[in-house]
Amino acid sequence: MARLFGTDGVRGLANGQLTAELALDLSVSAAHVLADRGEFSGHRPLAVVGRDTRISGQFLEAAVVAGLASAGVDVLLLGVLPTPGVAFLTGSLGADLGVMLSASHNPMPDNGIKFLARGGRKLDDAVEIAIEKRMGEPWQRPTGGKVGRVTVHAPAIDEYAAHLDSTISHRLDGLTVVLDCAEGAAHVAGPQALRDAGANVIAIHAEPDGLNINDGCGSTHLEPLRAAVLQHGADAGFALDGDSDRCLAVDHEGNVVDGDQILAVLALSLKEQGRLADNTVVATVMSNLGFVQAMRAHGVEVLQTRVGDRYVLEAMKTSGYNLGGEQSGHVILSDHATTGDGILTTLHVLERMATSGQSLQQLAGVMTRLPQVLVNVRDIDKARTDQDAVLAAAVAEEEAALQGRGRVLLRPSGTEEMVRVMVEAPTLDEAEAVAARLADVVKAQLTL
Known part of the structure; x- marks a missing residue:
């Protein structure tokens, strides 16, 4: 199964891939992983939850809060607040975890869930993997006074x-x-x-x-x-x-x-x-x-x-x-x-x-930007990018011709069968020419 977490949390089409059910399950699992210390120390776990302005953030917020509170976590609702604001308040309020509902610069139909550890820090890969693994596992549900309380934290923006x-x-x-x-x-x-x-x-x-x-x-x-x-x-x-x-x-x-x-x-x-x-x-x-x-x-x-x-x-x-x-x-x-x-x-x-x-x-003006050209070469075997001798020789030849006046970078996409050819050179024409030549080599050598 593909990992839920990408490079910056869990993202997808709101109410498509990213459903209320998924948000609730993720929040329960995150509570178990990130706030699993309460019953041993007398400390009630605390979470803060913020969101951006997407309309889907309203139902996703409700699902996240339901998941956290059902797991015995007290929740402070921050309302609409920037991601770094949620990170700051996770630390300043001594919360065990923070949750931000946002898809950042993505279009409105998308949304995302980003979890933050104590201190407002992004999660390590190992923690994200642990959250995914614990989704759907049997657990002892708190009842009565042990369920979480939900409170609006009005001063968040100030x-x-x-x-x-x-x-x-x-x-x-x-x-x-x-x-x-x-x-x-x-x-x-x-x-x-x-x-x-x-x-x-x-x-x-x-x-x-x-x-x-x-x-x-x-x-x-x-x-x-x-x-x-x-x-x-x-x-x-x-x-x-x-x-x-x-x-x-x-x-x-x-x-x-x-x-x-x-x-x-x-x-x-x-x-x-x-x-x-x-x-x-x-x-x-x-x-x-x-x-x-x-x-x-x-x-x-x-x-x-x-x-x-x-x-x-x-x-x-x-x-x-x-x-x-x-x-x-x-x-x-x-x-x-x-x-x-x-x-x-x-x-x-x-x-x-x-x-x-x-x-x-x-x-x-302290720096002068070199013209930069980026060409995406699709439908190729990106796994062979660093292994193909002909491609390596072509890159070395172009870099030698630039004589330190520019550079070449071939970067396989993290999500598609695609290689990004990036070239910087003293002039745009030169950068475009080098990028075009290398893109042709990538197509010739790595085509599926």
Whole structure:
């Protein structure tokens, strides 16, 4: 049987693959795995549950709460709150586990269930496997006063916003910022945190109706943000995704500032303050070569991991690094958060602008993005990607021709019979030509 858990929780079409029954069963099993300490210590297990704005989050929340409470877990309902807000409150409220109902940047019909361990940390693979294994097993159901209580935790947004503001030491007075809330989980917390920090905030896509999350807005659709920044003459704009664990930006002229550039701005800020652990930043193999070159030119080492913020987090945790992220806008400031946080990232970039007196365009100019081309080659045997000698020779030949001015990366898809051919080169034409040649070799050598 295929694993239920993907790279970021359990996701699927709400009421299709992701049913109320599945949500209830998963929650019972998660309670047994993550909160199995109550009867031995006199401690009643506690969970916090949050969701994004998808209409399906309402019935899934009810199912999750029913599962947890039936397993004897007390539940605090956080309501609509960003994923990093749920992570923060899992830790600050001393909960045994947290649950976030969201499919992040996915379209509205999808939804997902993400479990967090004590302290608000993402689950290890071993814990996810344990949860799956215990689904459907016989168990002793609590009765009477041993079932869980369910309470609404009304101050959730205020507590999370206050935490975010406590992480910066310089106010943002005088800065005008557009915040695209993606009709999602941060539509209240995001503008509130930025305004409390002193910024003049123009919030767009902050009127969710349960159906419009990520619909033509947010970090996957930057055109509305660009238009709003230019219309209002703002200093910068930031776009969150549906659950606000990532953000991308545009400068005052509407130029896109991606996750690599945001990571570069924050890395140099922390280094200047003497707070960048081991002068190292963690990124993925998909980070632009221009980012790596810029960091090394400023004395910052770059540790690259597999694609996925969970791998960035693992590397940071293992080696004690405090900054990492992805080109897609997941940025992890582990001094303040256990996961990527789009609002937190926005605050710290704005603080850097305020303290340096530089525009976002000037700050992001520390790196020059090399043109990057990505070609997906489908219907091939991806398992042979690293074994085919002809393909290896073709990659080596192209890399030699680039002479260190670019790079080549072949990455098998994690979910499809597909290989992604990624090429960076000094010019777009050169990158496209190399990618096309290698894609032809992949098709010729790996076709099923």
